[in-house]
Amino acid sequence: MKKTLILLILVLAGCASTHSSIYQQMGGQEKVVEVVENFITEIEYDSRMFEYFKDSDVDRFHQKLIEHLCYLTGGPCKYTGDEMRQVHAGMNINEADFNHGVDLFINAMEKANISHPIQNKILAVLAPTRKDIIYL
Numbered sequence: 001m002k003k004t005l006i007l008l009i010l011v012l013a014g015c016a017s018t019h020s021s022i023y024q025q026m027g028g029q030e031k032v033v034e035v036v037e038n039f040i041t042e043i044e045y046d047s048r049m050f051e052y053f054k055d056s057d058v059d060r061f062h063q064k065l066i067e068h069l070c071y072l073t074g075g076p077c078k079y080t081g082d083e084m085r086q087v088h089a090g091m092n093i094n095e096a097d098f099n100h101g102v103d104l105f106i107n108a109m110e111k112a113n114i115s116h117p118i119q120n121k122i123l124a125v126l127a128p129t130r131k132d133i134i135y136l
């Protein structure tokens, strides 16, 4: 009986971990905020990327990017910003600049000590947004 109970607990624990969101696996809101703040610092110190952001409202970008990352990774947030297509339209972001942005985002995750398997899961949910960001 005791063995069955332990087995049941192990099975349920296994289920819980496979069904947990990327948001939970990366460490929840605290980590989302850390990654976004690291990313903003990366952009600030990168002249190529900063060029795009020089007229942007940093507080708004900070808040909307937190909501966006939380929402995309399955966290309990509602994204209240503008649609990706609308936001990036007119910027004419090319593939190289997009990839460079992704590199800075990877630096931000690295500095937040996100493990590589989780980094890959986060990148996989960001990847489909590419078509709504480049060459617009």
Ligand code: HEM
Residues within 6 Å of the ligand: 049, 052, 053, 055, 056, 057, 060, 061, 064, 065, 068, 080, 081, 082, 083, 087, 088, 091, 093, 097, 098, 099, 101, 102, 126, 127, 129, 130, 133
């Ligand atoms: C996976 C890639 C990206 C994602 C998920 C993303 C997401 C976002 C989000 C959520 C916002 C805020 C929207 C709002 O204010 O309502 C934003 C704004 C912005 N993004 Fe991106 N972005 C990406 C790539 C890029 C790249 C590569 C560039 C430039 C090279 C860029 C330039 C900007 C700029 C300049 C703004 C601010 C717009 C403004 O001030 O009105 N983004 N982005």
